[in-house]
Amino acid sequence: GQKRPLSDNQFIEGIKNGDQTILAKAITLIESTKKQDEVLSDEILNGFLKLSGNSIRIGITGVPGVGKSTFIEKLGLLLIKKGRKVAVLTVDPSSTVSKGSILGDKTRMPELLKSDNAFIRPTPTNNNLGGVAHKTRESIILCEAAGFDVVLVETVGVGQSETAVHGMVDFFLLLKLAGAGDDLQGIKRGIIELADVIAINKADGANLEIAKQEASIFKRALGLFPPKQNGWEPQVTYCSALHDEGIQELWSLIDEFNIKTKKNATFHKKREEQLQNWMLEIVEQTIKKNFYSNQKVKILQDQLLEKVLSKTISPKQAADMLLSSFDIKP
Amino acid sequence: GQKRPLSDNQFIEGIKNGDQTILAKAITLIESTKKQDEVLSDEILNGFLKLSGNSIRIGITGVPGVGKSTFIEKLGLLLIKKGRKVAVLTVDPSSTVSKGSILGDKTRMPELLKSDNAFIRPTPTNNNLGGVAHKTRESIILCEAAGFDVVLVETVGVGQSETAVHGMVDFFLLLKLAGAGDDLQGIKRGIIELADVIAINKADGANLEIAKQEASIFKRALGLFPPKQNGWEPQVTYCSALHDEGIQELWSLIDEFNIKTKKNATFHKKREEQLQNWMLEIVEQTIKKNFYSNQKVKILQDQLLEKVLSKTISPKQAADMLLSSFDIKP
DSSP states (O other): OOOOOOOHHHHHHHHHTTOHHHHHHHHHHHHOOOGGGHHHHHHHHHHHGGGOOOSEEEEEEOOTTSOHHHHHHHHHHHHHHTTOOEEEEEEOTHHHHHSSOSSOOGGGOHHHHHOTTEEEEEEOOOSOHHHHHHHHHHHHHHHHHTTOOEEEEEEOSSTTHHHHHHTTOSEEEEEEETTSOOHHHHHTBSHHHHOSEEEEEOOOTTHHHHHHHHHHHHHHHHHTSOOOTTSOOOEEEEOBTTTTBSHHHHHHHHHHHHHHHHHTTHHHHHHHHHHHHHHHHHHHHHHHHHHHHOHHHHHHHHHHHHHHHTTSSOHHHHHHHHHHHTTOOO | OOOOOOOHHHHHHHHHTTOHHHHHHHHHHHHOOOGGGHHHHHHHHHHTTTTOOOSEEEEEEOOTTSOHHHHHHHHHHHHHHTTOOEEEEEEOTHHHHHSSOSSOOGGGOHHHHHOTTEEEEEEOOOSOHHHHHHHHHHHHHHHHHTTOOEEEEEEOSSTTHHHHHHTTOSEEEEEEETTSOOHHHHHTBSHHHHOSEEEEEOOOTTHHHHHHHHHHHHHHHHHTSOOOTTSOOOEEEEOBTTTTBSHHHHHHHHHHHHHHHHHTTHHHHHHHHHHHHHHHHHHHHHHHHHHHHOHHHHHHHHHHHHHHHTTSSOHHHHHHHHHHHTTOOO
């Protein structure tokens, strides 16, 4: 027969008990775009607000082929050995474009998947990156409520997803590929400016020396940027996820970052700013959506655009007319 | 005594006659943020809509020290010799931050300044980059109405100004410095993706060979990007503005671009898209401004933010409450 949907209490108790099946269902509910799921979804989330925040949130990015899955698996296993609980969330803009996801395949991390102390969740994306960011933030909160104290948010080096992920984590890690000569590609969109640590992966065998050289090039490049407000000087390191080398050293850097930014209170300040931005993003997106989905606006917009293109009226006049039709004073 | 302000007719006739003093005054009027200047400013602009568009609009960017002024002066003088009329507009975000402008000084182009066929206009910036873009677009239209058939929009390789300028020109030129090893800096924000031509300047003396090598590195880097929709393959060249070398070759590339994109109609299509974006930007900025400047919203926003930070309500709940107070259905 038909499965009965879970009640808000079942969701809340299940998550509190760290039940991964219920956690997964709750995230699915939150990701739902159906209007009728919204009330329950909001209720669950709001029930966990006070319980959230007790993790370090780490963003991880890098181009396809850099070895993110192997890296995350090895980092995750190390952390579990240290007694931590690790959640892995992915934000993958590629899945929208190609209908096949670069990151979505759970089987990428077979060892981690076996552990009860790891939770892996590929996030389906919708067209709206803001939307993705929105749901990922909520998933982070649910994972924290379920007791995960390290949340890894993985994204791929394509499009604007890095900026979105950067805006919802405490620490941002950029993975680079040793000896691949992808310097130009990797830094082309200012991702380097977002990084708290750059780790050159696949630094093994003949690539080890190259990786060391590249590390010093990146160190110099980082020196070109103004110092970060949080007092943290971005670091460059290298590792081989495949051979499980350099992962502990990298984690030590993250720990150092954690201690330093908590001590100078920038950790907390950043979280507060992120909460504020979260609120304002929803506000701005809703206003925009409301405006453009208005039937009157839609029709008028097309008519006015035609006049703008024929240079009968200016873009400003058209904008004013459009706004007036929505009772907004220009 | 008090100078009498010009009438709309005086403005329109003056600009039609190519009077540079009146053109300058019209731009000042358009840049004014005073409410009472808006009507006249709109009237003048609207009067010229049909006369606008008859120029090639060229965006020029590069970090401070790359030699933009010398380059623009030499390019301008070459074009004037060819019988063209050249307007130079600058968008300089640095002037807001430092109160001193990198680009604002008119004496940077003494030879060009002497010519009746050149018009140089440093644009003061306000904090809002959208605002800058908005006024620069309008200035372009006035310059075209005044008979300038090449409009150079100069900006500095800092911040988001390149993207803004890219959105209002037909052709985008990135100047690089030969032998300065600024590769990393110049490409860090994806500017390379915007460029239709990259020109390596100061390619003279010992730097000539270095510039040639760098040109081939950039050519390879450009090859990594997907082809542009307009069918134009970005080119890399080198020049020495100081020694007036390579400027004609560069102009030939711009000419080639002009002919090719006009032939395949992407020139016109891009202009139409830019007009549409212009309209929508004004709409979105106005909606946002209206919302945040509402007194009720301001007070409520602070109250709600406090509750969000103390985790009493979620960012979503706060956003909904804020929107409801403005009669916007979440």
